[in-house]
Structures are given as C-alpha cells and as structure tokens.
Amino acid sequence: MSDMTANETLAPPAPGYWATAGRKLVRDRAAMISLAVLVVIALLCAAAPWYARHVSHTNPFQSNLSGTVVRHGRTMEVLGAADNPLHLGIEPIGPSWRLGPYMLGADQQGRDVAARMLYGGRNSLLISFASAAVCLVLAALTGILAGFFGGWVDRGISFLLDALWAFPVFLLAISLSVVLIAHGIDFGLFRLDASSLSLPITIIGVIYVPYVARPVRGLVIGLRQSEYVMAAIGIGAPAWRILWYDILPNVISALVVFAPLIVALDLLTEAALSFLSIGVQPPAASWGTIIHDGESLIYTRPVVAIAPGLAIVITVLALNILGDGLRDALDPRAKLRN
Amino acid sequence: MLGTIFRRLVHMVAVLFGISVLVFLIFFATPGANPAARIAGKNASPQTIARVEQQFGLNRPLPVQYGLMMKKIFITRNLTSYVNLGEKVVPQVFRAAPVTLSLVGGAAVIWILFAVVIGAAAAAFRNTWIDRLLMVLSLIGISMPVFWVGTMANLFTQGIWHHTLLFSWVPPLGYIDFSKSPFGWFKALIIPWITLAILYIGLYARVLRAALIETMQEDFIRTARAKGLTERQVLLRHALRCSLVSVVTLFGLDFGVLVGGGALLTEVVFGLQGVGYLTYQALETLDLPMIMATVIYASVFVVVSNAVVDILYAAFDPRMRLRR
Numbered sequence: 001m002s003d004m005t006a007n008e009t010l011a012p013p014a015p016g017y018w019a020t021a022g023r024k025l026v027r028d029r030a031a032m033i034s035l036a037v038l039v040v041i042a043l044l045c046a047a048a049p050w051y052a053r054h055v056s057h058t059n060p061f062q063s064n065l066s067g068t069v070v071r072h073g074r075t076m077e078v079l080g081a082a083d084n085p086l087h088l089g090i091e092p093i094g095p096s097w098r099l100g101p102y103m104l105g106a107d108q109q110g111r112d113v114a115a116r117m118l119y120g121g122r123n124s125l126l127i128s129f130a131s132a133a134v135c136l137v138l139a140a141l142t143g144i145l146a147g148f149f150g151g152w153v154d155r156g157i158s159f160l161l162d163a164l165w166a167f168p169v170f171l172l173a174i175s176l177s178v179v180l181i182a183h184g185i186d187f188g189l190f191r192l193d194a195s196s197l198s199l200p201i202t203i204i205g206v207i208y209v210p211y212v213a214r215p216v217r218g219l220v221i222g223l224r225q226s227e228y229v230m231a232a233i234g235i236g237a238p239a240w241r242i243l244w245y246d247i248l249p250n251v252i253s254a255l256v257v258f259a260p261l262i263v264a265l266d267l268l269t270e271a272a273l274s275f276l277s278i279g280v281q282p283p284a285a286s287w288g289t290i291i292h293d294g295e296s297l298i299y300t301r302p303v304v305a306i307a308p309g310l311a312i313v314i315t316v317l318a319l320n321i322l323g324d325g326l327r328d329a330l331d332p333r334a335k336l337r338n
Numbered sequence: 339m340l341g342t343i344f345r346r347l348v349h350m351v352a353v354l355f356g357i358s359v360l361v362f363l364i365f366f367a368t369p370g371a372n373p374a375a376r377i378a379g380k381n382a383s384p385q386t387i388a389r390v391e392q393q394f395g396l397n398r399p400l401p402v403q404y405g406l407m408m409k410k411i412f413i414t415r416n417l418t419s420y421v422n423l424g425e426k427v428v429p430q431v432f433r434a435a436p437v438t439l440s441l442v443g444g445a446a447v448i449w450i451l452f453a454v455v456i457g458a459a460a461a462a463f464r465n466t467w468i469d470r471l472l473m474v475l476s477l478i479g480i481s482m483p484v485f486w487v488g489t490m491a492n493l494f495t496q497g498i499w500h501h502t503l504l505f506s507w508v509p510p511l512g513y514i515d516f517s518k519s520p521f522g523w524f525k526a527l528i529i530p531w532i533t534l535a536i537l538y539i540g541l542y543a544r545v546l547r548a549a550l551i552e553t554m555q556e557d558f559i560r561t562a563r564a565k566g567l568t569e570r571q572v573l574l575r576h577a578l579r580c581s582l583v584s585v586v587t588l589f590g591l592d593f594g595v596l597v598g599g600g601a602l603l604t605e606v607v608f609g610l611q612g613v614g615y616l617t618y619q620a621l622e623t624l625d626l627p628m629i630m631a632t633v634i635y636a637s638v639f640v641v642v643s644n645a646v647v648d649i650l651y652a653a654f655d656p657r658m659r660l661r662r
Contacts, residue, residue: 080361166644168595168636170602171617175361175633179622183385249562264481271483271604276618280479292487298489299497309486316481 017253024329031325034318041315045125048118056101056112060119061283065185069093069101078102078110082300095303104307107293107335113304120285121311127286128267135287136255136260139212144251146213147220148243160215163295165210173269176203179279184226196270200279204266211265223247253330260323264316271312287312342652350645357637362404365626371624386391394420412630416540423623430633431613431626437513438612441604442536442596444527449535449542450589454578456539457546460540462573464551472543479540488607495529511609530608534601538592542585551580556580587647594643596638 025031027115052060058067067078071093082091094104095113104113107333146157180199223229223246247279273279274288282289287308294305366373374391375382391397395406410417415428427474460472495505507525514522553559554577562572562591592600602614613632620628 028349159352159356163353163360166353166637166641167357167360168594168598168600168640169635171599171633171636174602174617174621175364175629178363178624184341261646268483270486274484275483275603276606276621278621288483291489291515292482293412295489298493301496302493305489309483313478313482320477320481 016302021253021329025325026243028329030321031329034257034321037131037314037318038322041121041311041318042125045118045121048115051118051235052112052115055099056103056115058112058115060111060115060285061136063111064106065110067110071102078106079108092240092304095302104303105175105301107290107304108297113290116285116290117287117308117311118291120280120287120308121285123197123280123313124267124270124283124312127197127204127270128263130197130201131203131205131266131270132259132263134201135208135212135266136259138206138211139216140211140251140255141214144220144243144247145214147217148224148239148247149223149226150222154217157213161210161213164207165214167200169207170269170272173203173207173273173274174278176207177273180280181278181281197280198285200273201271204269204273207269208262208265212255212262215258216254219250219254223250234293257323257327257330260319260326264319264323267312267316339652343649346648346652350641354637354641357635357641358408359404359629361633361637362400362407365629366403367400373420388483407627407630410627411634417627417631419625419628421620421623421628427627427631430616431631433613434613434616435635436516437610438597438599438601438605438614440513440516440523440527441610441612442529442593442601443540444531445534445596445601446589446593448531449538450585452535452539453546453585454582456543457550458573458578459541460547461550461554461577462569469547473547476540477544479536480544482536484533484537485535485603487605488604491529491533492607513610513612515563523637527610528598530610533608534596534604542588546585547580547586549584553577555580587651590643590647590650591640594640595636597643598635598639599632607640 002069054056058064061174064078068075069078076332078093079090080093082089092108092110093102095105096103102112104117107116109115122152142157142161146154177200180203188240229242232246270279270286271288271291274286275291275292277292278284278291290308291305294303294308295300297304369396372385373394374394377394378386378390395403398406407417411428415426416572418426419427421654428477456472456476460469463469492511495508496511499505502509508529509522509526512526514526516523551571554573559572559577562576563569567575598613599617601612602618603611604610605614613635617629617632617636619625620632
C-alpha cells in the first residue's frame with residue numbers, strides 16, 4: 001500500500017523499450033491480423049492427426065489405390081476411370097468441398113489431399129521456424145564475435161561469410177541436399193539422418209546466416225564505438241559484462257525484426273527444395289511436396305497444386321506483414337541482406 | 339581508382355577459389371559421400387567400386403583430384419560426364435547459357451520498368467489508398483513461390499484457358515531459338531518472363547519507395563522545390579535519379595545470381611533447357627562433373643557481378659574508394 005502512495009506523488013515510470021514497442025505493435029492492425037492468421041494456421045496444422053482420424057477417416061501416408069468412398073449416396077472409386085470419352089487412364093477423385101473424406105480430393109496414390117495439407121503444414125512450419133532459429137543463433141554468434149573482437153577473428157569470419165554470400169544461396173542448398181539426402185552425415189557426435197527433418201532444418205538454417213550475420217556485425221562495430229561502451233571499457237568492465245549488458249540487448253532487438261522475414265524466406269526455400277524432391281522425403285509431406293504431387297495432375301485435378309500454394313502464399317504474406325510491423329515498432333532502419 | 343579495381347579483382351579471385359574448394363569438398367569429401375560407390379550403382383561389389391575409382395581417378399589424393407578437375411573445367415575444357423560417358427560438360431553449359439540469358443534478360447527489362455513505375459507512384463501518392471494498394475500487391479508478389487506461379491501460369495495458358503482467344507497464341511512449353519524465329523522466341527518466353535519478374539517487381543518497388551521517401555527529406559530536394567520546380571519535376575528528375583542507386587546495387591547481385599542458375603525453378607517449370615535445367619538434370623542423375631561445372635559457372639557469374647557492382651560504385655561515389 002505504501003508503494004502506491006509513493007507512486008502517486010512521483011511521475012509514473014517511463015515505459016521500457018519493449019513495452020513501448022509492444023504497444024505500437026498491438027495498435028498495428030495489419031500486423032495483429034497477420035499474427036492471428038498465423039496462429040490459426042498453426043492450430044489447424046497441429047490438429048492434423050485429429051482431422052485424419054475423425055474427419056477424413058483415412059491414413060494420409062498410405063496409398064489407397066482400390067478404395068471407395070460414398071458421395072451423394074453413391075459409392076465411388078477413389079481412383080476411378082478418367083473423365084474422357086474413351087475412359088483412358090485413371091483419375092483421382094475430385095474435391096467434395098465439404099468437411100469429410102476427400103474434401104480436396106485425392107492425389108495420384110489415392111491419399112486425402114486435405115489431410116496431407118495439414119500434415120504437410122506441420123512439417124513446413126516446423127522446418128521454417130526451426131531453421132530460422134538455427135540461422136539467428138549462428139548469425140548472432142558469428143556477427144557478435146566478428147564485430148566485437150575485430151582483428152583476425154573478424155577477418156576470418158568475414159571471409160567465410162563473404163564466400164558463403166557469393167555462393168548462389170539456392171545452389172548451395174541444392175548441392176548440400178543432394179549430397180546429404182542419400183545417406184545423411186556423420187561427424188561422430190553431430191549426426192544427421194537422411195530421412196529426418198533435421199537435415200533440411202540444418203541446411204536451410206546455415207545458408208541464410210550471412211544475410212543476418214553481416215548486419216549484426218555492422219551493428220556491433222557501431223556499438224563498440226558508442227560512448228556508453230567506451231565508458232564501460234573506461235571503468236574497467238570485463239568483456240563478458242559489456243557483451244551481456246550493452247551489446248546483446250541491441251542485437252536481440254535486431255534479431256526480433258529479422259525473425260519473421262527469415263522464417264518467410266526459409267518457408268519458401270523449404271517449399272522449393274521439396275518441390276525439387278530434395279527436401280522433405282516421402283511418405284512425409286510438406287506444402288512443397290504436395291505441389292510437386294499436384295504438378296502431374298495439374299490439368300485434371302488442379303486443386304492438388306493450387307491449395308498448398310495458397311497456404312504458402314497466405315503464411316508468407318502474414319509473416320512479411322508481421323515483419324514490417326515489427327520493424328516499424330522496433331527499429332525502422334533495420335535492413336536484411338545488408 | 340586503379341588500385342581499388344586491382345584490389346577488388348584479387349579479392350574476387352580469392353573468393354572464387356574458396357567457392358570452388360567448398361563445392362569440391364561438398365561433392366567429393368563429405369563424410370559418407372562416396373562418388374565411386376554412386377557411379378558403380380547400388381549393391382556393387384568392392385572390386386567394381388575399386389575399378390571405378392581407378393577409372394575415374396577417385397583413388398588419388400583429394401588435392402590432386404581438385405587440381406585435375408579445375409584444369410579440366412578451365413584449361414583443357416574436356417571434363418566428361420560420369421553419366422553419359424564421353425559427353426563433354428563445358429560445351430553443354432555454354433550451349434545452355436543463351437537460354438538462361440534470354441530468360442533473365444527479358445525478365446529484368448520487365449521488372450525494372452514495372453518496379454520503377456510502381457515505386458515512384460507509391461512514393462508520389464504516399465499514404466493514400468493508391469500507395470497502400472500498390473504495396474499490398476508488391477508484398478503478395480514477394481510472398482508467392484515462383485515455381486507455383488509458373489505452375490499456375492501453365493494451368494491457365496496451357497490448360498483451362500488455352501482454347502479461348504486470350505491465350506490461344508501461347509506455344510507449347512519449351513524454348514524457341516531467337517535466330518530461328520524472333521517472334522516465336524518472344525511468344526515462348528513472355529509467360530516465363532512475367533513469372534520470373536513478379537518477385538523482383540515487388541522487391542524493387544518496395545526498396546525504391548523507401549529510398550524515394552528518404553531522399554525526399556534531403557536538403558537538395560528542398561532547394562529544388564524552393565527554386566520553383568513542380569512536384570513532378572522534383573520527384574522524377576531529382577529524387578528518382580538519386581534513389582535508383584539502391585536499385586542498381588540490388589540489380590547487379592540479383593542478375594548475377596539468376597544468370598548463374600538462380601532461375602532454375604522457372605526453367606524447370608517451363609521446360610526451358612537453360613543452365614538451371616542442366617543443373618537439375620545433373621542432380622537427378624547425380625552427374626558430379628556436370629554439377630561441378632554448373633555450380634562453378636554460377637559462382638563465376640555471381641562473383642563477377644558483385645565485383646562489377648563494387649567497381650561501378652567506386653566509380654560513381656569517391657567515398658567508397660577508401661573502404662575495405
């Protein structure tokens with residue numbers, strides 16, 4: 001109680017950096033809608049097993065070549081004769097557009113596309129968020145080391161980043177995936193299994209490190225010459241203390257701004273790798289692999305390719321809008337790829 | 339100035355060397371990656387693998403293998419494919435290059451034109467509905483996977499709407515040589531051009547808008563206004579010229595990456611036999627010499643265009659000459 005009276009007499013304490021930014025972000029309607037969209041998509045994808053068991057009643061990872069499904073009171077084959085005059089070839093069942101089995105139709109192996117979309121979304125989101133985390137942590141480490149310690153540490157790290165930077169990002173990802181997808185990699189303690197998601201997570205995480213590490217390094221070099229760091233050095237503060245209390249908070253706010261943009265970039269990269277069948281490996285799915293499956297059905301069952309593409313566009317768009325909002329709230333001058 | 343150029347070129351060669359070593363290590367020295375076992379096929383006997391190693395020189399020390407491969411790519415140019423035995427790799431890359439250049443060059447013209455118009459319009463009508471609409475469209479352009487846009491373009495121009503007046507002129511997928519039929523070349527490439535350009539229109543329009551808005555705060559703009567120029571003259575003659583620098587930098591990098599194989603997805607979706615397509619085929623058959631050749635070709639393009647951008651920068655802006 002006594003605290004409250006003390007507060008009433010004094011001016012209220014100024015809200016902190018994060019509180020100010022948070023309030024700005026909450027007032028940004030586009031960013032808040034995007035956040036809500038992302039949460040809804042994540043919840044839908046999390047409900048994938050429930051959907052497969054209770055709504056679509058199929059196993060989306062097992063081909064169902066001779067199955068049947070009841071629609072409009074008629075029993076129909078999941079993979080029926082094609083709808084051309086001679087009934088040549090086989091065509092998967094089309095979408096019913098209502099909750100139930102084969103809401104978005106079947107793919108060429110008779111699997112429920114809607115259920116695969118949800119499972120695929122789980123993998124796509126998991127890979128893009130995890131690889132963004134890998135990227136941000138590695139970039140913060142290398143950027144801070146290079147920027148703070150300078151000298152040969154900086155020169156070594158900068159050359160590595162430059163070489164990685166000059167490498168066409170996409171070709172690097174493809175090269176690494178092709179080599180590693182066949183048999184994984186084994187460095188003793190550090191082991192990546194070829195069929196697990198950790199492989200695309202690591203590859204996609206590493207390739208964008210220079211995008212973030214270079215701006216972080218520039219930021220740290222600027223901070224090192226700032227007056228308050230000079231003052232800290234002057235009163236004999238140890239390096240770890242300066243790093244922890246003066247450098248890291250600034251770096252973290254830059255990383256928060258970059259985070260949604262990197263997640264968006266990673267989602268697109270994962271989709272592209274999976275589309276080239278060197279990302280997520282069958283029978284597992286991601287939005288990219290479903291577009292790949294849908295390409296061969298594009299003229300007969302276009303929805304198989306359209307639906308996962310729309311899911312990617314909506315998710316990436318929401319991430320980009322959220323990124324714009326965060327940048328406006330936290331650091332209007334932050335630039336990726338700088 | 340000459341010193342700057344010289345230093346930049348030395349740096350360029352060093353980075354190229356670093357990249358070529360990196361690529362070589364990825365394909366030939368990754369723990370567990372055994373090129374000989376791959377060429378020999380699944381379940382090959384150890385004797386077969388040993389014979390393959392002997393034949394392809396894979397049992398030699400890595401630095402020797404690296405040296406031989408670089409010699410075969412750059413000097414003798416007789417590196418042969420592991421898959422189509424006897425097929426020379428380097429001429430194939432050079433045959434594919436014009437296709438990629440046609441695709442990327444045309445797309446670049448489209449994206450620069452549209453991005454400048456959209457960026458300038460958005461900045462001129464800042465904070466009105468026009469600005470907001472253009473920026474939302476740009477953001478959507480950035481958010482679409484290019485291979486999906488291409489697939490959708492095929493769906494409409496080759497499938498559903500191909501028999502309507504709108505798209506009946508679209509030729510079947512594939513490349514038509516310019517020397518054979520210039521108009522056919524144009525018709526075959528216009529849809530891929532637009533597909534590839536969409537992402538960059540969005541990206542550049544946003545960058546240009548931001549740069550223009552920043553430039554409009556500068557002192558020289560106030561001077562231009564004070565001497566009685568109309569708002570349009572200020573924007574187009576003074577501000578736009580200054581803001582284009584940021585776009586030029588991006589353009590150098592992106593053009594290099596795309597010509598170097600970054601247009602792979604577009605080429606695959608539209609069946610254009612460019613360098614990216616070549617890489618894709620080589621990846622499917624795990625043709626290591628072909629992959630090495632295309633990736634090295636790509637990095638040469640990227641590194642050279644990086645250097646050109648830096649040197650142009652130094653030529654335009656004396657402040658940049660002292661750095662590095």
